[in-house]
Amino acid sequence: MIKPSLELKNLSVHYGHKRVVHDVNLALEPGQTLGLAGESGSGKSTVAMSVLRLLPRTAHVEGEILLDGDDVRTMSWGRLRAVRWASASIVFQGAMHSLNPVQRVGEQIAEPMRLHGTGGSVGELLEQVELPLGKARAYPHELSGGQKQRVMIAMALACGPRLVIADEPTTALDVVVQAQVLGVLKRLVAEQDLGLLMISHDLSVLAETCDDLAVMHRGELVERGRTREVIANPRHPHTAALTAAFPVIGDPAHRWAEPAPEPQPLLEVRDLAVDYGRTRAVDGVDLTIGRGEIVALVGQSGSGKTTLARTIMGLRTPSSGRVIFDGVEVPRKGKALKAFRRQVQLVLQDPASALNPRHTVHDAVAEGLRVHGLADDEESQVTAAVERAELRPASLYLEALPHELSGGQQQRVVIAGALVLQPRLLVADEPVASLDASVRGEIVALLLRLRRELGLASLIITHDLGLAWQIADRVAVMHQGKIVEQGSVEQVLLNPTHDYTRALLRAVPQV
Amino acid sequence: MTGFRTRWFSRVGRGDGAVGGFLAHRAGVAGAVVLAVAALVAVIAPLFIPADALDVTRVSDAPWQAPGLGHWLGTDHAGRSVALLVVQGAGTSLFVGLTAAVLSVGIGTLVGIVSGHFGGLAAGVLLRVTDFFLVLPALVLAIALSTVLPRGLGTIVLAIGLTSWPSTARMVRAQTLTIEARPFVERARALGGGHGHVIGRHVLPSVLPLVLVNATLAVASAIVAESTLAFLGLGDPTRISWGAMVHQAQLHGAVPQRAWWYLLPPGLAIVVVVLAFTLVGRALEAVVTPKR
Numbered sequence: 085m086i087k088p089s090l091e092l093k094n095l096s097v098h099y100g101h102k103r104v105v106h107d108v109n110l111a112l113e114p115g116q117t118l119g120l121a122g123e124s125g126s127g128k129s130t131v132a133m134s135v136l137r138l139l140p141r142t143a144h145v146e147g148e149i150l151l152d153g154d155d156v157r158t159m160s161w162g163r164l165r166a167v168r169w170a171s172a173s174i175v176f177q178g179a180m181h182s183l184n185p186v187q188r189v190g191e192q193i194a195e196p197m198r199l200h201g202t203g204g205s206v207g208e209l210l211e212q213v214e215l216p217l218g219k220a221r222a223y224p225h226e227l228s229g230g231q232k233q234r235v236m237i238a239m240a241l242a243c244g245p246r247l248v249i250a251d252e253p254t255t256a257l258d259v260v261v262q263a264q265v266l267g268v269l270k271r272l273v274a275e276q277d278l279g280l281l282m283i284s285h286d287l288s289v290l291a292e293t294c295d296d297l298a299v300m301h302r303g304e305l306v307e308r309g310r311t312r313e314v315i316a317n318p319r320h321p322h323t324a325a326l327t328a329a330f331p332v333i334g335d336p337a338h339r340w341a342e343p344a345p346e347p348q349p350l351l352e353v354r355d356l357a358v359d360y361g362r363t364r365a366v367d368g369v370d371l372t373i374g375r376g377e378i379v380a381l382v383g384q385s386g387s388g389k390t391t392l393a394r395t396i397m398g399l400r401t402p403s404s405g406r407v408i409f410d411g412v413e414v415p416r417k418g419k420a421l422k423a424f425r426r427q428v429q430l431v432l433q434d435p436a437s438a439l440n441p442r443h444t445v446h447d448a449v450a451e452g453l454r455v456h457g458l459a460d461d462e463e464s465q466v467t468a469a470v471e472r473a474e475l476r477p478a479s480l481y482l483e484a485l486p487h488e489l490s491g492g493q494q495q496r497v498v499i500a501g502a503l504v505l506q507p508r509l510l511v512a513d514e515p516v517a518s519l520d521a522s523v524r525g526e527i528v529a530l531l532l533r534l535r536r537e538l539g540l541a542s543l544i545i546t547h548d549l550g551l552a553w554q555i556a557d558r559v560a561v562m563h564q565g566k567i568v569e570q571g572s573v574e575q576v577l578l579n580p581t582h583d584y585t586r587a588l589l590r591a592v593p594q595v
Numbered sequence: 596m597t598g599f600r601t602r603w604f605s606r607v608g609r610g611d612g613a614v615g616g617f618l619a620h621r622a623g624v625a626g627a628v629v630l631a632v633a634a635l636v637a638v639i640a641p642l643f644i645p646a647d648a649l650d651v652t653r654v655s656d657a658p659w660q661a662p663g664l665g666h667w668l669g670t671d672h673a674g675r676s677v678a679l680l681v682v683q684g685a686g687t688s689l690f691v692g693l694t695a696a697v698l699s700v701g702i703g704t705l706v707g708i709v710s711g712h713f714g715g716l717a718a719g720v721l722l723r724v725t726d727f728f729l730v731l732p733a734l735v736l737a738i739a740l741s742t743v744l745p746r747g748l749g750t751i752v753l754a755i756g757l758t759s760w761p762s763t764a765r766m767v768r769a770q771t772l773t774i775e776a777r778p779f780v781e782r783a784r785a786l787g788g789g790h791g792h793v794i795g796r797h798v799l800p801s802v803l804p805l806v807l808v809n810a811t812l813a814v815a816s817a818i819v820a821e822s823t824l825a826f827l828g829l830g831d832p833t834r835i836s837w838g839a840m841v842h843q844a845q846l847h848g849a850v851p852q853r854a855w856w857y858l859l860p861p862g863l864a865i866v867v868v869v870l871a872f873t874l875v876g877r878a879l880e881a882v883v884t885p886k887r
Contacts, residue, residue: 399784422787423787428785430785438779440796442801443796451796452787455792
């Protein structure tokens with residue numbers, strides 16, 4: 085039997101009395117690729133950090149962590165330094181924060197080689213991750229998100245490790261760039277026969293990259309097997325929930341939206357253009373949203389979809405063109421604009437930052453009422469909105485502060501804060517992107533129920549085509565400020581006519 | 596907006612963790628105790644001091660007495676008790692320090708929030724004005740102001756307050772910009788909230804803890820500034836303050852008389868009170884600034 089390059093035996097991690105990882109056993113043979121899936125708080129990142137002893141001092145680690153047969157826990161400091169990066173290296177989550185902004189990326193890639201006295205050239209590494217040589221002299225802010233992530237990969241490979249740990253390497257990237265980065269990672273792992281431990285909440289990403297899959301839930305390893313088998317026949321209910329949460333485009337079972345009746349137009353955007361200085365962010369867009377209709381606006385980051393949404397809401401002034409709401413042009417200032425804003429409400433991507441950390445749930449939900457001077461009978465209106473957003477009973481939540489709630493509950497508070505004004509259109513900017521898989525489905529179902537019960541129309545801005553398939557009636561594809569294709573979900577996602585839509589669809593990782 | 600006040604206070608009440616956090620800073624607690632004693636002395640002591648004891652024309656004791664049983668800290672050039680003078684001076688120093696700090700922090704907060712929130716031309720102008728005051732030597736400006744304006748406590752407060760606000764303005768502006776970039780401010784705008792709402796409900800509550808810390812530190816520097824002006828002879832001649840005492844001591848030749856007891860007590864009083872304010876300020880800063 086081959087000696088595993090990484091073996092975890094009965095690994096448990098506590099912070100004080102809080103158990104984060106409980107009795108995890110895991111082995112990774114050289115050249116093997118293993119995906120570690122789980123929701124936030126499942127302990128998957130803690131496992132990854134424990135491998136190179138990178139946990140904070142307050143962590144209490146039990147069990148054995150064998151890296152090439154040596155226990156990381158008992159290694160001397162000097163040995164540990166030698167092992168870090170040379171035997172195993174990490175591609176950290178969020179390349180934007182893991183690179184030093186005042187150093188050229190070439191120097192940063194060379195740093196581990198210098199520390200370990202290993203040979204190798206930065207140029208070669210850049211070539212491996214498909215970046216031009218000249219980028220070695222670039223500073224991080226001069227690179228795109230995908231390029232930065234490639235620099236992180238080059239850095240991880242600098243000392244020729246046998247094992248690479250990738251912690252959510254593509255989470256902040258959009259589909260197209262994600263596909264490119266995953267492609268690079270996959271090729272390098274195969275070419276250099278590396279072991280890969282990849283951590284993600286997104287099963288489809290792991291399915292793209294890894295032969296084996298392990299699922300963590302509340303600190304425990306609940307399932308382990310070949311990726312195909314685990315996804316096809318999940319044995320643990322949590323695995324089943326994770327697989328169900330990622331919609332398969334084209335699968336009618338994942339299409340939750342019920343067909344909407346032929347709608348009358350509620351919002352019309354005509355030939356809208358928005359400039360940032362000299363850059364044209366939105367370029368001649370026509371878009372219609374009907375009463376009670378859910379429209380998905382999809383596109384890569386930088387395509388102008390967020391700017392378009394902000395302009396529709398009256399948060400930005402268009403350079404030219406018109407926005408017509410319910411037959412009347414949207415006012416640009418004063419009392420009329422304030423009144424218009426009651427009709428259209430915003431749901432932001434990250435509920436944790438969309439709520440003022442100092443305001444209780446009651447204050448956050450009542451904010452809209454107070455702004456519009458509708459505060460009489462505030463108590464019952466707030467309670468009704470909170471219960472509409474399915475936080476029941478409302479009294480349990482009203483006095484809570486945002487940090488006391490889970491991500492899904494926070495998003496419900498944001499939605500309740502929008503609902504309390506009885507809007508007719510909801511603009512949701514990536515409403516489920518920062519939520520866990522199991523919660524994601526609940527929020528999608530909530531948005532659909534609101535449409536059914538209140539006739540609430542939605543504009544869903546997303547780069548996630550699966551979400552569009554799940555929830556939308558119509559899809560508009562945005563590329564470089566223009567809408568290149570729009571139509572019914574089936575038409576656009578199953579029979580795309582524009583090259584860009586096809587490219588987007590190709591980039592979606594398949595389970 | 597009914598119930599706004601109670602709700603706000605209840606939210607502050609939730610910050611009982613902050614009180615515990617402050618108590619954990621021993622130096623801060625020590626500073627707070629010193630300040631409490633100083634404030635108590637400043638308020639109560641003058642009620643017990645007979646007016647005669649501090650009037651140059653009515654005191655009967657011999658001048659330049661060394662500290663002893665009769666006068667713990669000796670007497671000054673006119674025969675007044677130095678100990679009583681120090682106690683009497685506490686009130687003036689603390690009053691000027693506090694009011695000048697409130698004025699300076701008030702101006703700074705206003706300028707900072709307005710320039711941070713509104714941006715554009717107004718912010719540009721305000722920032723240039725801030726820069727102007729920032730590069731101007733504050734003491735020189737304060738001296739110029741107190742020579743031009745009529746002598747009095749108000750002038751000193753004004754002179755100190757008008758020259759020391761720029762650093763507060765810069766800090767508040769930076770904090771305002773940070774808060775304004777948060778998504779919850781965008782959400783408030785989308786809800787229909789105007790400038791007043793965003794500033795009053797989101798920016799101000801987030802900025803206030805920092806302003807409070809800044810105010811404590813500003814009091815310390817205002818007390819030093821008051822002492823400096825008084826020492827240079829620009830204070831209110833009708834009032835006794837610690838700075839004025841050092842000025843008098845120097846004027847009447849305490850050094851050639853070797854009357855250390857006239858110079859040291861007011862000097863030490865300034866040092867102790869300023870140190871106490873600084874300790875409290877630093878402890879508060881540690882409490883309100885989130886870790887990491």
